Amino acid sequence: MEHPENSEEYKGLTVNKGIEQPSAINPYLKSFKRPKRRQFTPGEYVEGILKGDVTVLSQAVTLVESVKPEHQTLAQEVIEKCLPYAGNSIRVGISGVPGSGKSTSIDVFGLHVLEEKGGKLAVLAIDPSSERSKGSILGDKTRMEKLSVHPDAFIRPSPSAGSLGGVARKTRETIILCEAAGFDKIFVETVGVGQSETAVHSMVDFFLLIQLAGTGDELQGIKRGIMEMADGIVINKADGDNVEKAKLAATHFRNALHLFPAPESGWTPEVMTYSGFYGIGIKEIWDMVYRYVDFVKANGYFEHRRNEQAKYWMYETINEHLRDSFYNNPEIASLLEVQEREVLDGKATSFAAARKLLDLYFNQKK
Amino acid sequence: MEHPENSEEYKGLTVNKGIEQPSAINPYLKSFKRPKRRQFTPGEYVEGILKGDVTVLSQAVTLVESVKPEHQTLAQEVIEKCLPYAGNSIRVGISGVPGSGKSTSIDVFGLHVLEEKGGKLAVLAIDPSSERSKGSILGDKTRMEKLSVHPDAFIRPSPSAGSLGGVARKTRETIILCEAAGFDKIFVETVGVGQSETAVHSMVDFFLLIQLAGTGDELQGIKRGIMEMADGIVINKADGDNVEKAKLAATHFRNALHLFPAPESGWTPEVMTYSGFYGIGIKEIWDMVYRYVDFVKANGYFEHRRNEQAKYWMYETINEHLRDSFYNNPEIASLLEVQEREVLDGKATSFAAARKLLDLYFNQKK
Numbered sequence: 215m216e217h218p219e220n221s222e223e224y225k226g227l228t229v230n231k232g233i234e235q236p237s238a239i240n241p242y243l244k245s246f247k248r249p250k251r252r253q254f255t256p257g258e259y260v261e262g263i264l265k266g267d268v269t270v271l272s273q274a275v276t277l278v279e280s281v282k283p284e285h286q287t288l289a290q291e292v293i294e295k296c297l298p299y300a301g302n303s304i305r306v307g308i309s310g311v312p313g314s315g316k317s318t319s320i321d322v323f324g325l326h327v328l329e330e331k332g333g334k335l336a337v338l339a340i341d342p343s344s345e346r347s348k349g350s351i352l353g354d355k356t357r358m359e360k361l362s363v364h365p366d367a368f369i370r371p372s373p374s375a376g377s378l379g380g381v382a383r384k385t386r387e388t389i390i391l392c393e394a395a396g397f398d399k400i401f402v403e404t405v406g407v408g409q410s411e412t413a414v415h416s417m418v419d420f421f422l423l424i425q426l427a428g429t430g431d432e433l434q435g436i437k438r439g440i441m442e443m444a445d446g447i448v449i450n451k452a453d454g455d456n457v458e459k460a461k462l463a464a465t466h467f468r469n470a471l472h473l474f475p476a477p478e479s480g481w482t483p484e485v486m487t488y489s490g491f492y493g494i495g496i497k498e499i500w501d502m503v504y505r506y507v508d509f510v511k512a513n514g515y516f517e518h519r520r521n522e523q524a525k526y527w528m529y530e531t532i533n534e535h536l537r538d539s540f541y542n543n544p545e546i547a548s549l550l551e552v553q554e555r556e557v558l559d560g561k562a563t564s565f566a567a568a569r570k571l572l573d574l575y576f577n578q579k580k
Numbered sequence: 581m582e583h584p585e586n587s588e589e590y591k592g593l594t595v596n597k598g599i600e601q602p603s604a605i606n607p608y609l610k611s612f613k614r615p616k617r618r619q620f621t622p623g624e625y626v627e628g629i630l631k632g633d634v635t636v637l638s639q640a641v642t643l644v645e646s647v648k649p650e651h652q653t654l655a656q657e658v659i660e661k662c663l664p665y666a667g668n669s670i671r672v673g674i675s676g677v678p679g680s681g682k683s684t685s686i687d688v689f690g691l692h693v694l695e696e697k698g699g700k701l702a703v704l705a706i707d708p709s710s711e712r713s714k715g716s717i718l719g720d721k722t723r724m725e726k727l728s729v730h731p732d733a734f735i736r737p738s739p740s741a742g743s744l745g746g747v748a749r750k751t752r753e754t755i756i757l758c759e760a761a762g763f764d765k766i767f768v769e770t771v772g773v774g775q776s777e778t779a780v781h782s783m784v785d786f787f788l789l790i791q792l793a794g795t796g797d798e799l800q801g802i803k804r805g806i807m808e809m810a811d812g813i814v815i816n817k818a819d820g821d822n823v824e825k826a827k828l829a830a831t832h833f834r835n836a837l838h839l840f841p842a843p844e845s846g847w848t849p850e851v852m853t854y855s856g857f858y859g860i861g862i863k864e865i866w867d868m869v870y871r872y873v874d875f876v877k878a879n880g881y882f883e884h885r886r887n888e889q890a891k892y893w894m895y896e897t898i899n900e901h902l903r904d905s906f907y908n909n910p911e912i913a914s915l916l917e918v919q920e921r922e923v924l925d926g927k928a929t930s931f932a933a934a935r936k937l938l939d940l941y942f943n944q945k946k
Contacts, residue, residue, distance in 0.1 A: 387931065
């Protein structure tokens with residue numbers, strides 16, 4: 215079965231069935247303007263989403279990602295109406311540096327959970343560096359061969375380039391829409407080289423870190439702080455000659471994890487080896503994830519973490535906006551350069567320079 | 581020789597030598613009002629500090645720590661005038677959980693560097709939880725028996741309780757004053773259980789983490805992220821029966837450090853064992869610190885880190901103030917509670933709630 219998102223309907227060509235296409239009026243017309251897609255009403259969006267209509271869901275996500283103010287207003291209304299139906303899912307963040315076999319792994323992981331647990335899976339992504347026009351490096355459907363043609367999977371690339379906060383907001387809102395559309399498994403993929411891990415960690419229930427076996431040098435690729443966020447670390451490419459190396463790497467990671475304080479969840483992060491390519495060890499990984507979910511649902515941490523995340527994003531949004539309002543202010547921007555120079559030249563303390571800038575900002579507002 | 585800070589003069593009783601004490605006028609006067617200490621002019625402060633007068637330095641630090649606006653204005657003027665004379669020091673952050681023998685270690689470390697390198701040492705502290713009235717837990721002079729009576733050491737407890745940003749600012753400004761007074765070695769002590777490590781890390785050249793040998797359980801005391809900030813990790817109490825355990829712990833830490841990416845400095849953090857109580861391994865630790873300083877001065881990272889720190893504190897001060905202005909706004913504070921509830925009850929998204937609060941805030945200002 216063709217994936218709905220690959221259909222003509224998804225591409226917006228035939229949604230508006232009530233209106234005849236120009237090409238139908240004159241089939242010989244060489245160049246015709248595609249009729250503008252009729253905008254759904256908020257009610258129609260919500261109805262379509264709650265029915266699990268992937269076409270409507272896709273279009274709603276496009277609204278969320280749009281920069282046009284009228285789209286944003288509409289998107290917020292749709293999201294708010296979907297909110298009571300959201301939340302019934304397991305959200306798993308999946309991170310790994312390029313080369314760790316992340317795409318193949320997600321393909322295999324997704325197929326496994328759909329076969330084992332049923333339900334529906336949405337694969338989203340956060341990559342603030344991506345630009346849609348250049349082809350997003352994450353969530354590229356061709357990289358997930360099996361999932362991309364699976365009827366119960368919905369793959370959406372990362373929102374296009376923007377501030378991390380903006381990209382993260384869009385992904386988080388997309389989670390709400392997907393959950394309202396009945397997707398009870400959400401994967402949020404991220405490339406393991408930047409701050410986006412913190413953003414992903416702040417919107418998922420379980421954070422899975424994909425690593426490679428190898429020498430100490432290869433392990434240097436892990437960004438500071440990322441290992442400490444992991445609820446599970448899985449070493450890929452544990453196949454053939456590589457099995458022993460992978461097991462050794464797992465031991466190193468286990469020892470390292472002992473040096474960190476126990477996570478608030480009460481869960482001890484587990485380290486496993488697997489082979490995404492050969493499909494070895496996949497069940498063990500997902501048994502672990504579901505064991506974790508049972509564990510934190512029982513001890514109340516699941517709910518607690520989701521509440522903390524909701525608060526985190528409220529405060530993070532406020533703080534980001536406060537900073538934007540300050541640093542994007544033209545007068546501030548020009549004084550900032552001057553003050554930074556003064557600080558670096560040892561002519562003003564950091565605090566005196568900050569004070570001057572703040573005085574300018576708050577006096578403007580009066 | 582008595583430490584200047586312990587003298588009568590330091591306590592402010594006899595600074596004002598030109599004016600006769602009431603008790604001198606009438607020696608039988610039972611209760612008399614101590615004459616108000618004459619306030620130095622900014623020029624007098626700077627002159628005293630540049631001469632290395634510890635009494636004047638102490639009083640200038642008291643100004644820095646004062647909450648009175650007139651003191652703050654005066655303090656800023658003094659700091660600005662001292663700034664051109666500051667910077668010529670090695671700043672070392674020293675962290676360790678309570679029980680790690682931090683005070684004894686600092687006493688021994690300080691004595692060692694003064695004996696080996698000469699010069700003058702200031703020991704400052706950051707502990708946002710401390711309250712002066714209750715006796716600061718850090719920088720308590722009685723805990724540093726030898727340094728507290730050393731003529732070339734200046735010990736100052738943590739500024740009293742306040743926001744971390746406020747306490748950190750005061751300590752950072754105190755560093756400037758101490759350096760201008762000729763202190764070419766600065767220790768900044770912090771208790772290894774909170775966010776204050778990040779603050780200390782952001783104002784020192786070398787971050788030394790004191791750890792204890794012990795079982796895996798004891799190592800759980802390290803706060804997330806702290807180990808990754810360390811330029812050196814030293815395992816205390818490597819004496820008697822404990823030597824082997826300490827060596828084993830050192831190996832564990834060394835392995836764990838390999839899992840982190842190489843620090844920007846190009847320096848590989850070293851792990852050593854020592855005994856603060858028996859004075860074993862002290863020279864090796866400080867040889868390492870000085871080796872580090874030579875290394876980063878040669879590759880340019882020393883200067884780079886100081887510049888980054890200066891910028892960090894400028895931006896951090898701005899951001900903290902922007903947040904304070906928002907969250908301390910009475911109207912915002914009351915709406916915040918309402919919106920947080922909406923978010924937790926699933927009635928509003930984090931982003932919609934943030935938007936409402938931001939609208940209120942920015943409309944007020946217009």
